[in-house]
Amino acid sequence: MSRHGCRHLCDLKASKGxxxxxxxxxxFMSCSSAQARRRQARNCVxxxxxxxxxxxxxxxxxxxxGCFGSKHIHEHAKSKRHLLAVDLTYGSVYCFSCKDYVYDEEFDDIVKKGRDVASLAKGIQMFSVWEPSLSEVDLLKKNPKRRKVSGNSTIGLRGLINLGNTCFMNCIVQALTHTPLLRDYFLSDKHICQMAKDSQRCLVCEMSRLFQEFYCGIRTPHTPYRLLHLVWTHARHLAGYEQQDAHEFLIATLDVxxxxxKGNNGLSDKNPHHCNxxxxxxxxxxxxxxxxxxxCRFLKSYLDGTDKFEDPTSLTHCLKRFTRPEHLGSSAKIKCSKCHSYQESTKQLTMKKLPLVACFHLxxxxxxxxxxxxxxxxxxxxxxxxxxxxxSSSRNHNNGYSEQVIQESASSLSSENKYSLYAVVNHRGTADSGHYTCFIRQHKDAWFRCEDxxxxxxTIEDVLRSDGYLLFYHKQILSYE
Structure with a gap:
C-alpha cells in the first residue's frame, strides 16, 4: 500500500496541494469549540x-x-468528474475512480494533529461540566432531538442482557462505559490493534465496539456475548455461568x-518501569x-502498591485508618541507618500519586x-x-496529619485533589448467592439505577443511601504534563 495515496490523489495534491x-x-471535522460544533451541526448536511x-x-x-450510503456523493462525482471525497467522520479519502479508500501519510498527519488539539482543548475543562466529546457530537446528529446534551438526555444509557448470572459483568461494563476519559479514548478510534491477524481475540477491540454500541443512540438492551466469551478466554478463573465477584472481574478486565x-504506547521515557x-x-x-x-524519629520512605484497609462507618474513616501510623511491635524491629541498631518503628501508608479515577473496594x-x-x-x-x-505531602511526621491541613482542605474550592462520584456498584443477598446492581452518573445531576x-x-439521595461495594470517583480537575 502506498503512503501517498493513488495517482488521482497525487494529481490533486500536485495541482491544489x-x-x-x-x-x-x-x-467540519476537528471542531474544538462549542461555536465550531454548532456551525458543524448546522452545515454538515x-x-x-x-x-x-x-x-x-x-x-x-x-x-x-453528499451521502455515501444513498450514493448522492457518487452522483456528484460522476456528473462533475470530481474523483475524490473525504469521510467527515473518520477523515478517510475515497477515490471514485479506484472505487476504494486510499491512504495518504500527509492527510493522516493532519487528522492526528487535529485530534490531539481537540482532545487537549476539551480535556482542560472541569470534569463537572460534562460536555460531549467530538465523537459523541457526531453520533448525536443521527437524532435531531439529541443534538444538544441537555439534563434530560439519555444518550449513552443502554441496558445489558443477563446471560446467566452475569450481573457482576454488566455492572462493571456500565461503570467503564461511563468513565469519561475511557469513553473519549474509545470513541476517538485511538486503539491500534496489536493482534491484527486475530483481532477477534482482542479485548480492547471488543471494548471499542461496546462503546460504539452504547453511544449509537439505540435504546434496546445490548447482549454482550462476545465480551463474555473474551473474558472467559483471557481470565479462565472467571469462566462458567457461576456468580462471580464484581471486584475480581474489574481487576481481571483492567489487567487484560x-x-x-500497552503495545500502543510503550513505556514512559521518564520512568522505564511505568506504562503509558x-x-x-x-x-x-x-x-x-x-x-x-x-x-530517633529517622524516616525511611518506600513506594508500595498494596491497597487493603478495614471497613469502619464512612469512606473518610476508612481512609484515615488506612493512612494512620501503625506500630510494628518488638518482634518486627528494623535496623535504623541513623541509630545503627535495631529499633522498634512505625509504618504509615500515604498517597504518593493520585489516579485520575479512584475506585474504592469496600x-x-x-x-x-x-x-x-x-x-x-x-x-x-x-x-x-x-x-x-x-x-504524602500532607503528612505530619510527628502526629500523622495536622488539623490545619484537614481544615484548609475542607474549605478549599479549587483543590486539584478533589474527586466527583460517578458510579456505585451494589450487592444484595448473601455471600453465596446475590445480585449486583449499579448507579451511574449520566450528567452533572442526573443519576440512573442499572439492573441488567x-x-x-x-436521585443522589438514593445513591448515597445505598450499601456501596465499589465506588468510582473521577478527578474534578485534570492536569497535563
Whole structure:
C-alpha cells in the first residue's frame, strides 16, 4: 500500500496541494469549540437530500456534501468528474475512480494533529461540566432531538442482557462505559490493534465496539456475548455461568485491557518501569510507605502498591485508618541507618500519586475454611471527595496529619485533589448467592439505577443511601504534563 495515496490523489495534491483537505478538516471535522460544533451541526448536511447521515462525505474539489450510503456523493462525482471525497467522520479519502479508500501519510498527519488539539482543548475543562466529546457530537446528529446534551438526555444509557448470572459483568461494563476519559479514548478510534491477524481475540477491540454500541443512540438492551466469551478466554478463573465477584472481574478486565493496550504506547521515557497505556494513565496511582524509627524519629520512605484497609462507618474513616501510623511491635524491629541498631518503628501508608479515577473496594465478603459471610455494615460515602489529607505531602511526621491541613482542605474550592462520584456498584443477598446492581452518573445531576436490562432514574439521595461495594470517583480537575 502506498503512503501517498493513488495517482488521482497525487494529481490533486500536485495541482491544489492539501489546502482543501485542511479547510474541511478544520471547519467540519476537528471542531474544538462549542461555536465550531454548532456551525458543524448546522452545515454538515447532504446537499441533495438535506439530511445528516453517519457516512457524509465532502468533495475535495468543490463545496459539496453528499451521502455515501444513498450514493448522492457518487452522483456528484460522476456528473462533475470530481474523483475524490473525504469521510467527515473518520477523515478517510475515497477515490471514485479506484472505487476504494486510499491512504495518504500527509492527510493522516493532519487528522492526528487535529485530534490531539481537540482532545487537549476539551480535556482542560472541569470534569463537572460534562460536555460531549467530538465523537459523541457526531453520533448525536443521527437524532435531531439529541443534538444538544441537555439534563434530560439519555444518550449513552443502554441496558445489558443477563446471560446467566452475569450481573457482576454488566455492572462493571456500565461503570467503564461511563468513565469519561475511557469513553473519549474509545470513541476517538485511538486503539491500534496489536493482534491484527486475530483481532477477534482482542479485548480492547471488543471494548471499542461496546462503546460504539452504547453511544449509537439505540435504546434496546445490548447482549454482550462476545465480551463474555473474551473474558472467559483471557481470565479462565472467571469462566462458567457461576456468580462471580464484581471486584475480581474489574481487576481481571483492567489487567487484560492493560496487556492489550500497552503495545500502543510503550513505556514512559521518564520512568522505564511505568506504562503509558490508557489504562495506566487513568487508573494507576502510587502509595508511599514510611517507616519511622521510634528512637530517633529517622524516616525511611518506600513506594508500595498494596491497597487493603478495614471497613469502619464512612469512606473518610476508612481512609484515615488506612493512612494512620501503625506500630510494628518488638518482634518486627528494623535496623535504623541513623541509630545503627535495631529499633522498634512505625509504618504509615500515604498517597504518593493520585489516579485520575479512584475506585474504592469496600470489603463485603469474609471467607474462611467452610465459612462464608457477608458484611452488612453501612459505610457512608460522599458525592465529592477531597484526598488532600491523605497525600504524602500532607503528612505530619510527628502526629500523622495536622488539623490545619484537614481544615484548609475542607474549605478549599479549587483543590486539584478533589474527586466527583460517578458510579456505585451494589450487592444484595448473601455471600453465596446475590445480585449486583449499579448507579451511574449520566450528567452533572442526573443519576440512573442499572439492573441488567432495566434502567430507572434515581436521585443522589438514593445513591448515597445505598450499601456501596465499589465506588468510582473521577478527578474534578485534570492536569497535563
Amino acid at each position: 492539501t489546502e482543501s483537505f485542511k479547510i474541511i478538516h478544520k471547519y 447532504c446537499h441533495t437530500c438535506k439530511c445528516w447521515t453517519p457516512r457524509l462525505h465532502s468533495c475535495l474539489s468543490c463545496v459539496f456534501f 485491557l492493560h496487556q492489550h493496550c 497505556c490508557i489504562i495506566d494513565q487513568i487508573f494507576t496511582g502510587g502509595l508511599q510507605s514510611d517507616v519511622t524509627c521510634k528512637q 470489603k463485603r465478603f469474609e471467607h474462611s475454611t467452610g465459612y462464608h459471610k457477608k458484611i452488612g455494615t453501612y459505610v457512608s460515602f460522599p458525592d465529592e471527595l477531597d484526598m488532600t489529607p491523605f497525600m 436490562h432495566l434502567i430507572n432514574k434515581a
